[in-house]
Amino acid sequence: MASIPTPGPEYTTHILPAPFTSSPLTLLAQGAEALVYRTTFLTPNTPCILKYRPPKPYRHPILDKRLTRARLLAEARVLVKCRRDGVKVPAVLGLDADQGWLVLEWVEGGNVRSTLDRWVKEGGQFEKLGESSKDGENKDVWEFMRAIGTSVGKVHDIGVCHGDLTTSNLMVKTTEGHGQAQPQKPSAPAQPYLTGDIILIDFGLATQTVQDEDRAVDLYVLERAFAATHPGAESLFQEVLRAYGESYRGGRAVLKKLEDVRLRGRKRSMLG
Amino acid sequence: MAAVRTFSLPHYPDYPIQVALFKDVKNATFLRSQLLEANADFDYAFIDATMILTPLHLLHPTFLSLHLALSTPPRLKSRTPHSEIIFRLHPNNNIGESYRKFGITDTTTSLIAVKLSLTPEITSESVAKHLGDVVEGTSVEIGENGEQLGEMCQVSKIRKVYKLGDGGKPKGKKGVVNGDADVDERKQMESVILGIMSVKGT
Ligand SMILES: Nc1ncnc2c1ncn2[C@@H]1O[C@H](COP(=O)(O)OP(=O)(O)OP(=O)(O)O)[C@@H](O)[C@H]1O
Numbered sequence: 001m002a003s004i005p006t007p008g009p010e011y012t013t014h015i016l017p018a019p020f021t022s023s024p025l026t027l028l029a030q031g032a033e034a035l036v037y038r039t040t041f042l043t044p045n046t047p048c049i050l051k052y053r054p055p056k057p058y059r060h061p062i063l064d065k066r067l068t069r070a071r072l073l074a075e076a077r078v079l080v081k082c083r084r085d086g087v088k089v090p091a092v093l094g095l096d097a098d099q100g101w102l103v104l105e106w107v108e109g110g111n112v113r114s115t116l117d118r119w120v121k122e123g124g125q126f127e128k129l130g131e132s133s134k135d136g137e138n139k140d141v142w143e144f145m146r147a148i149g150t151s152v153g154k155v156h157d158i159g160v161c162h163g164d165l166t167t168s169n170l171m172v173k174t175t176e177g178h179g180q181a182q183p184q185k186p187s188a189p190a191q192p193y194l195t196g197d198i199i200l201i202d203f204g205l206a207t208q209t210v211q212d213e214d215r216a217v218d219l220y221v222l223e224r225a226f227a228a229t230h231p232g233a234e235s236l237f238q239e240v241l242r243a244y245g246e247s248y249r250g251g252r253a254v255l256k257k258l259e260d261v262r263l264r265g266r267k268r269s270m271l272g
Numbered sequence: 273m274a275a276v277r278t279f280s281l282p283h284y285p286d287y288p289i290q291v292a293l294f295k296d297v298k299n300a301t302f303l304r305s306q307l308l309e310a311n312a313d314f315d316y317a318f319i320d321a322t323m324i325l326t327p328l329h330l331l332h333p334t335f336l337s338l339h340l341a342l343s344t345p346p347r348l349k350s351r352t353p354h355s356e357i358i359f360r361l362h363p364n365n366n367i368g369e370s371y372r373k374f375g376i377t378d379t380t381t382s383l384i385a386v387k388l389s390l391t392p393e394i395t396s397e398s399v400a401k402h403l404g405d406v407v408e409g410t411s412v413e414i415g416e417n418g419e420q421l422g423e424m425c426q427v428s429k430i431r432k433v434y435k436l437g438d439g440g441k442p443k444g445k446k447g448v449v450n451g452d453a454d455v456d457e458r459k460q461m462e463s464v465i466l467g468i469m470s471v472k473g474t
Contacts, residue, residue, distance in 0.1 A: 020283055
């Protein structure tokens with residue numbers, strides 16, 4: 001993302017397509033490809049995410065439209081497949097591929113990066129997470145890691161590779177204090193923010209594939225992302241992989257493949 | 273007068289949606305014949321209420337139809353914005369099949385009527401009066417959030433049309449009250465169905 005030129009002012013004041021043109025929307029993110037807004041859809045109580053892929057002025061208009069359309073459709077189709085097969089992703093609420101927009105269910109919560117940051121801020125220390133801590137006071141953070149591994153395993157199991165697994169693209173759905181008072185669980189977790197469902201987002205680069213190689217690359221990308229955002233958390237990340245390996249048939253073979261992918265990655269960076 | 277609920281779709285505040293719900297309808301054959309004759313007074317989406325799972329399940333194709341009708345040039349795939357609503361409900365691109373599955377049939381007894389206020393003379397009063405005059409059945413009040421719109425659904429028929437298999441079916445979790453499991457199942461189904469309608473025909 002660092003190599004992307006700073007967008008000019010015409011980007012930030014982008015005119016949105018119908019029917020959003022004159023709606024007051026909150027801009028959440030401005031990525032390389034898409035503008036992401038928060039708004040409502042179908043009813044005033046249905047919060048959502050609007051992803052708009054604006055035309056790229058440097059591309060031929062017809063080609064640009066075709067590409068935008070194809071990418072949005074691919075993203076929407078993969079999300080629908082995931083929902084159908086019981087994988088936790090935001091639901092697709094609306095789509096106008098010709099006009100470049102996609103509307104997704106709003107997920108309330110933070111992401112894996114911010115959740116781990118919070119854990120550290122509240123006194124968690126990666127270095128002190130020995131094997132013995134798995135049943136102790138830190139068991140929630142271990143369980144959190146396992147939930148991540150299981151989620152990724154589940155996507156792979158249905159034949160989808162995410163393509164951009166980062167700690168920001170794994171959201172953690174808020175469960176605390178939602179709706180009516182929920183009956184107190186017998187063993188309430190010490191850190192409830194670690195127990196939310198893991199929801200995968202941003203399927204803009206996803207592909208439908210069952211190749212172990214592709215799956216291993218997905219894991220490798222996630223491993224690198226973890227190392228980048230949470231140096232020192234290697235042992236914790238091992239737990240993600242362990243849970244992944246156990247989450248579906250074929251998981252272990254992918255972990256084996258991951259070793260090759262790591263080696264290649266290392267060679268490449270030595271040459272690099 | 274029939275009870276009519278007016279929905280305002282976010283981003284399309286200038287085009288209110290008039291919706292009425294009936295049970296024990298006795299003249300479905302007549303109503304359907306008016307559609308077949310393309311009687312201009314009967315320009316409604318007449319939907320079999322057993323095929324509507326939730327309010328969003330109805331509002332999604334309604335939004336899309338309105339959106340496509342207002343595009344320049346219009347992008348409707350069927351004859352009118354109202355027939356488009358029925359067409360958009362179906363997962364495939366077959367218009368006849370959409371009518372058979374989601375539209376009013378001779379045996380329909382639970383009915384949802386949708387009318388888009390595309391021109392100023394179409395108001396909740398005009399719709400309430402006309403439907404009250406022509407539909408022989410019991411008018412059912414629709415609450416502000418439209419909850420009643422899913423109350424007559426037949427979940428298994430809906431599952432079948434969208435080929436949902438067991439997707440979203442609660443897995444007999446222990447300790448979960450049946451009511452909650454039911455709501456959960458519908459939410460899951462709804463989220464898949466909205467997606468299916470979104471990517472339809474693309
Ligand atoms: N369904 C959602 N619910 C809540 N927030 C979301 C949702 N989807 C995206 N976001 C927020 O918007 C941000 C950008 O979304 P997303 O990553 O899908 O867009 P993108 O432009 O494709 O991103 P990138 O440029 O990183 O590829 C996310 O990091 C997240 O904070």
